[in-house]
Amino acid sequence: MSSHNTNTKGSGSEHITWDLESVFPGGSDSVEYEKFRADIKKDLESAKVEISQLPKRLSSANRHSWADFIVKMQEMMSRIRHAYGFAECLISQNVNDARGHQINGEMSFYLAEYQNLMVGVEAFAKAQTDEEWQKLLADEKLQDAEYYLNEMRRIARMKMLPEYESLATELAVNGYHAWNRLYDKVYGDLRVQFDEKGESRELSLGQLAIKMSSPDRAIRRQAFEKLEEAWNRVADWMAMVLNSQAGFRLTLYKRREWDSVLLEPILKSRMKEETLEAMWGAVCRGLPRLKEYIAAKKKLLGIDQFKWYDQVAPVGQVDRKISFAEAGDLIVERINTFSRKQAEFSRMALDRRWIEAEDRPGKAGGGYCTTLDMVKESRIFMTYGDTFTDLSTLAHELGHAYHQHLIRDNSPFAKAYPMTLAETASLFNELLIVDGALGSAEGDDEKLMMMDLKLRNALIKFCNLHARFIFDKSFYEERKTGIIGRTRLDELMVNAQKEAFGGMLEGDDAYHPLFWASKLHFYLTGTPFYNYPYTFGFLFATGVYNLARREGPEFAMKYEALLADTGRMSCEDLAMKHLGTDLTGDDFWNRAVNMALEDVDEFVKLAG
Template identity: 40%
Template structure:
């Protein structure tokens, strides 16, 4: 049996890391390709050669994604790699130039008359892209003219995206002090975050105090990055006449009605999860949980699962769902697509990024042997599988929204988490794994909701001017109290500073897609349980449509449900509610 490596292989993508000459050559080729496209675009537009423009755009889309993914991996594996930061700036600049050309292309789309469009869209080489092209036409009509949109993109390199990159630089240097046996060591943010699942409350509490203090000390700088990033975004929205949620809803291809219905249903069932948290507090000998107790294990056992064991467990249960998911996951482990080593100098969190030209993915996380780590690994493999089944589609049809991206990942996570509970070797282990599932529901229904509430309030206040560090803390704590129904003893007011998602420019309001994906995947998972391994092909068909439908259309076609109605969301959340009931029954004697 193979022994799986804890570190990924980037050299097979571009040899030499951030000093890679191969990558430098690739970037020059990309720049040349964009330059040639720029030179020919006016002529192709004048000649009304839509198919030829699309033929030129799609390879450049893949190359941009390939270059961006490589740089993201370099930055994640070593936050002190200054050369990777330079490369990030370079790719951002090239991307802005390419986006300007795409804006010009979009302006051409809206200049085509309705009659001419009806003819063009049915041409054989274009018809398969009908959804994405009509979507581009619709969105272009909502934007400013070409000169203004081009200027926004150009200024965004050193403005909008510059603030996000500064955030990365600041947080990349942050370490969290941690005392062990009388000695103080400085942990990376990712290493410190893993301490919140330590069975010793003193460890969790002291880590949290140092965590909170560290983010507070850096809050003056981070409040600047967040304020300026949001200010730039709001200025653009004002010019376009957009409401704050218009862009995130656009990006996620979903209706406001769907989003509102989802949150309303969650709110109706939050009391169940409060009951769980109160029970957990009682078991831990507390009146109420604090923020740093949310991920605390119920058992004082410090047993962990090796990376090899975790990988084999995932493979075994992916195989039970379907051979194709298991085959892709096995390849990911064997070909070293995964960076999981627990070491200093790494970025916090986890992600999966794809290399479309190589038809491979890379997964980033920090693995320390917890059940939560195994879930994270399965989650990221779900993302990789989503891309895997779309590799043969046109690049434009592979651009799926974040909410359905999170559907694929949480579906994979659910397979593994459910299997872990069912195959537990003891009651203690079963309870721990069941509680891990419930923890995840709390995170998706309450933590994510607090982020959504915070951002809505923050953007409302930011319209009137800069929001102080103190006020950001207040907004964050108030949002957490509302989302958690005042059920915690201590909250995390500097969460706005420590959570990367608030500072990402590519996806504004990068919060509700997680909750959508979680509940949507629960609905899909319920179907999978009914149909067994035969469901994999239907699941793949759904994933392949994620880049060419709205989420409402996707649900109607593949699940025959209406996402603007409560029924679907209630059926989905009841699976999580059942986990709570099972937990309460198992702990009724405690």
């Protein structure tokens, strides 16, 4: 076939590599990069001396010294982020870059040093009177970081004495977080024998995960059974891991006198518990509509019971191959219908080679967008394979890049947005793209595929992630009374799935009891309850997109202002200020849920 190939461009992503040379020439051997890191090291050392010499109590005489020190800490954060981001680029473009890995390790050490210094700043903040603290924040240099600094002080005051907190942080490295690393190790080592086309092959769990979205149900079922079987082998150990890390957290909370297990995640995501309740309430009200979608999808798949392994089964299809260049043009064109400014930015990112998309061996998996603070640029990493999903990923990452672009001049502390808002611009772009594609879809098959992509996404965000949330909540409550055995964990998990899916999963074998073991998110000690932020981000972006569609290009300015403020206020204040909506109420969420499910009728019709 290749001799008749008339496509002169060749494979769609060939030679689409990014420009790192303009940042630091010479890759991991760069002399400039080395100097940059050496300066960070030196300045961290001197900051350590400086903070120990600063007066412990604020007064008019020393206020400016503290303000200067905090500014210096912010600059340090930018520099570390810049150097760290670059290291990340190096090792993802070539997983065998040994020097790059070494630099990456060096950077994590600097980051820890930096965090230690910030513990000192927290202790200082906690010790000041409200009046003195406010006077410090009135300093012009700190104004943009006001929210961050107040939040830091507020949380520090909810914690134990600084010396206890720092002991806990140090012990966590080899205790609490070690459980997370052990989990990662087990996950990485597990293998299964997979039978396909008369052959038996050994697969990693990552490879197995891909089989879960096979159009062939027998393959999906086998993948699911092999997954359960693999985790069953180690389930007793994993129960120990989960119990231990939860025990660590609960002890810490008890010492801090924190009653709710949700407090830490809620603080991290800068939102109120009422908002979370309002969001899940709206999700539950959307379940009947989702059931209509599942009923239609069952017809398309030719199955009579919907099981766990049918969640991401594909329907419909797109035969068209889309080259990288075409994808870029399509994305820019589509974004241009909403915002010329954003379209021009995206074109610039493509033209100036901010994107590494080539499909070649030796690259890391996955995709991300990282910001290089000191040059105020972003870099996107992905592997482009000519499919619609790849196009969508490219649009997603370009959304992140635009978000980073809009906050590039914020003070460094005002760039730190919570995970709940991190996906606003990326998912907004995805919606823009899939809606555009739906509008120009050729034939019912392509339309079905696009709609299914959207609705499948809603199913995961509404049910799958809700099940994880319900499990986490009930598990942590019960864990307060003692160790939870493996059988009980299975039971809690099945109950959570029954509740969250509201009867959509059918039959006794429809559930995934060992989901508490197979899903790495339950083990992320750095981010407890890393489930609802996905649902929040999805619905928030959907809600924002809904307004964009209603108000048209006029909304673009509001959208930009909203994104620029994501590191400066709570989720509720952000929504109130820029959208005039109250996130603790039902309205915004109801509308977002309805919009996420707006294609159900059309999907049901086409499926029939």
